[in-house]
Amino acid sequence: MSDQLLLNATLGRAAGTRASRRLRREGRIPAVVYGLDNEPVSVSVAWPDLRVALNTDAGINALITLDIEGEQQLSIVKDLQRHPVRRDVIHVDFLRVTTDQEIEVDVPLVLVGEAVEVTRANGMVDQTLYSLTVSAKPADVPDEIEVDISELTLGDSIKVGEVVLPPGVVTATDPDDSVATSLVTRSTREAMAAAEAAEAASAEAAITDEDDDETPVDDADADDS
Numbered sequence: 167m168s169d170q171l172l173l174n175a176t177l178g179r180a181a182g183t184r185a186s187r188r189l190r191r192e193g194r195i196p197a198v199v200y201g202l203d204n205e206p207v208s209v210s211v212a213w214p215d216l217r218v219a220l221n222t223d224a225g226i227n228a229l230i231t232l233d234i235e236g237e238q239q240l241s242i243v244k245d246l247q248r249h250p251v252r253r254d255v256i257h258v259d260f261l262r263v264t265t266d267q268e269i270e271v272d273v274p275l276v277l278v279g280e281a282v283e284v285t286r287a288n289g290m291v292d293q294t295l296y297s298l299t300v301s302a303k304p305a306d307v308p309d310e311i312e313v314d315i316s317e318l319t320l321g322d323s324i325k326v327g328e329v330v331l332p333p334g335v336v337t338a339t340d341p342d343d344s345v346a347t348s349l350v351t352r353s354t355r356e357a358m359a360a361a362e363a364a365e366a367a368s369a370e371a372a373i374t375d376e377d378d379d380e381t382p383v384d385d386a387d388a389d390d391s
Contacts, residue, residue, distance in 0.1 A: 171219045175199070175209040175234045186257070195255055199232060199241060201262035209234060216258065223309045227271050232260060240264065242271065242304065263304050271307055272297040275329070277346055279316035284348040287320040295345045298326065298337055306334035313345055323347035 179189060179196055186196045195213050200206040209232075222228050226246065232239045244261035248254060263269050274297050281291050298311060313329055327341025 170229045170231050170240070171222070172231050172233060173211055173215055173219050175211050175232045177207070177209055177235055179208050179210045181208065190254075190256065195258055197258040197260055199234070199239065199260040199262060201241075202264065204262060207234065211258065213255070216255070224307075225274070225309070227273065227307050227309070229263075229304050229307075230260070240304070242269065265304055268301045268303055269307070270299060270301050272299050273308055274310045275345060276310045276312050277315050278312045279314045281315045281318040281348060283319045287350070289320045289348050289350050291315055291318060291346055292349050293346045295326070295343060298329070299339055300331070300335050300337045302335040306332065308332050308335065311335075315346055318346070318348050320348050320350065 175197065176194075179185065189196050189210050190213075193213050194210040195216055197209050197211055198206050199209055219228055219230055220226060220243065226243050228242070230241050230243070232241050239262055241260040241262050243258060245259040246255055247257040247259075249256050261269070275293070275295060277291065277293055281289075284291055300307070300311075302308075311329060311331065313324060315324065318324060324345045324347075325341060326337065326339050326343045326345060329345060331337065
């Protein structure tokens with residue numbers, strides 16, 4: 167995980183839809199801070215500062231130190247609420263964390279390498295799982311988890327149990343869940359079907375020719391000759 171980020175938060179925001187809209191018009195995002203058996207606290211953060219915090223390599227899993235009017239609390243973004251149409255961030259949930267306590271987060275899965283055997287067979291690699299829920303101490307949470315597909319063959323798949331996790335990181339996801347699988351492309355299937363059809367037609371034509379060659383000559387026709 168990347169270095170900790172500092173984000174200023176302001177107390178005393180009013181509750182309700184109107185108040186939240188007014189905050190957003192002012193360039194601030196309403197938020198709540200909770201966790202570690204402490205009471206939830208309603209705050210607001212400046213959208214430009216939040217955007218910077220979320221655009222690091224760690225993404226939404228960035229470790230953020232919230233400065234709430236002089237009191238600093240280590241946290242991560244647990245949930246982002248977005249407008250259903252515009253996709254603007256309209257609310258943030260911050261979860262308080264400590265450096266020695268494991269947290270559960272979703273980490274992106276990134277395919278690396280080239281599936282040479284699949285490519286040679288005119289197949290394709292289909293990623294079926296794009297993030298993995300893991301548990302780790304905040305400092306051990308990776309920005310992403312790489313999945314090597316170099317040894318993948320046609321018709322084969324890579325499962326969660328085969329993914330190499332960084333030290334200090336574990337997952338409770340079913341080890342048999344598929345992460346990536348190799349498939350025959352539609353164009354390849356169509357080409358194979360066309361080739362099989364052509365081969366079958368050629369074989370049928372050959373049989374017909376053999377039957378014509380073996381047709382017996384009628385006796386009457388032989389006498390006329």
